[in-house]
Amino acid sequence: MCYDHLLSTLVHLKLLYRAIKVRIYPNPQQCQKLTQVMGAARWWWNYALNLSNQTYKETGKGLTQIALNQVLPLLKKSEETAWLKDCYSQVLQSTTLNLTKAFKNFFDKRAKYPRFKSYHGRQSAQYPQNCQVVENGVKIPQVGVIKASIYRLFDGQLKTVTITKTPTRKYYASLLFDTELETPEVVVTGKVIGIDLGLKDFCITHNGEKTSKYTNPKHFKKHQKNLARKQAKLARKKKGSKSRQKARKLVARVHERISNARQDFLHKLSRKIVNDNQVVVVENLNVKGMVCNHNLAQAISDVGWGMFINFLDYKLQQKGGLLVEIDRFFPSSKTCSNCLYQISELPLDMREWICPSCGTHHDRDENASKNIRAEGIRQLSVLGTRTAAEGGEVRPKGGRKSVLRHSPVSSEAPTSA
Ligand SMILES: [Zn+2]
Incomplete structure (x- = not known):
């Protein structure tokens, strides 16, 4: 059961980190240095991943972060890989940390198995400290001040800076600030909404009074067609040719446009839902399990459910709301929300x-969202809380007794790590 998980959500008190992502404009020398650093980080990621895989095959055990970091000095001493010395060492250690996290997420069933990074994909390097926001730019060790348009800053300490380079050769910096504020205490007074993530519609919500359907933006399909066309063009180009390089860039640009449009849609929708509600109940999706079904695979990765749930979660945390994830085996579609009768089968196409x-x-979907909401409320009540739906003020057991503190600023930037 997921009560343990829920309880830990309730009592867990985190320091509030805020992130913004800004476009940066490195000069040619800086581009060269960054490319070198990102190349080293990518090489080390792939090397460490390969080493972990091999060690696992041989011993049945993986490698810890410490064990991996101990390999680095040896590589730097070896003649073939001495060039690693030119890379800022904390970037490499950050890579190790991220790989270890990726493995943990995989074993906790939150993510797919870590993948090798390709030269053609998005490049990145993370600086865990010693960066500084200065006038008109960001100061990075070894690289200097890179020109940036920073439109907003947060009070607090700049923790990490992650530089990324898109396949379309744009550079960005994600700045993570420790605002040294505690997250607001979770307070479960207010509206509870249940969300059923659909395929025909993006999602269907029920807030106790009314059901709303949110459809996928229409322009997604247009982008998709465009992408298919450009991909087909790319496939026809000769390997290694100039025109192939050009076509690859065009494909990358469409990918970028799709991803921006999707994020924009998910940000706006999650913002609206979090503004209107204090508790959001969703099904705990085992994306991996669902993607095995190939009919659904495309649709699921398209609509970005995982990203949507992340957006809901961090926006709720900022306001002291709560995301309740219910067990995905809970038969939300097959249970009658009126009398709780459970039918034995409901084919996917039966609407x-x-x-x-x-x-x-x-x-089908309206009924599911009602059931999801009811199940969330039931789980909260198991924990000794009552919700507004049942009347009265409610505080989760084990929560602090202090006053709800709303954070002074809010960010729409995705907290990409
Ligand atoms: Zn019934």
Whole structure:
């Protein structure tokens, strides 16, 4: 059951980190240095991943962060890989940390198995300290001040700076600040909303009074067609040719446009839902399990459910709200939200059904969102909280007794690590 998980969500008190992502404009020398550093970070990621895989095959155990970091000095001494010395050493150690995290996320079933990084993909390097925001720029060790348009800053300490380079050769810096504020205490007074993530619609919500459907933006399809066309063009180009390089860039640009449009949509929708509600109940999706079904695979990765749930989660944390994830095996579609009768089977293409027990006519998704909401409320009540839906002020057990503190600023920037 996921009560333990829920309880830890309730009592867990985190320092509030804020992130913004800004475009940066390195000069040619800086580009060269950054390319070198990102290349070294990518090489080390792939080397460490390979080493972990091999060690696992031989011993049945992986490598810890410490064990991996101990390999670095040896590599720097070896003649073939001595060039690693030119890379700022903390960037390499940050890479180790991120790889270890990626493995942990995989073993906790939150993510896919870590993948090798390609020269053609997005390049990145993370600086865990010693960076500085200065006038008109960001100061990076070994690289100097890179010109940047920073439109907003947060009070607090700059923790890490992650530089990324897109396949379309744009550079960005994600600045992570430790605002030294505690996250607001979780308070479960206010509205509770249940969200069913759909395929036909992006999601269907029920807030106790009304059901709303949110469809995928129409322009996604247009982008998709465009992408397919450009990909086909790329496939026809000769390997290693100039025109192939050009076509690859065009494909990357469409990818970028799709990803921006999707993030924009998910940010706006999650912002609206979090503004209107204090508790959001979603199904805990085992994305890996679902993507095994190839019919659904494309649709699921397209709509970005995982990203949506992350956006909801951090926006809720900022306001002291709560994300409740219910067990994905909870039969939200097959249970009648009126009388709780459970039918044995409901094929995916059956959009409507009538409850054989009480005769209620159900829209599949609407019924599911009602059930998800009810199940979330039930789980909260197991923890000794009552929700606004049942009336009265509610505080989660084990939470602090201090006053709810709203954070003074809010960020729409994705907290990409
Ligand atoms: Zn019924």
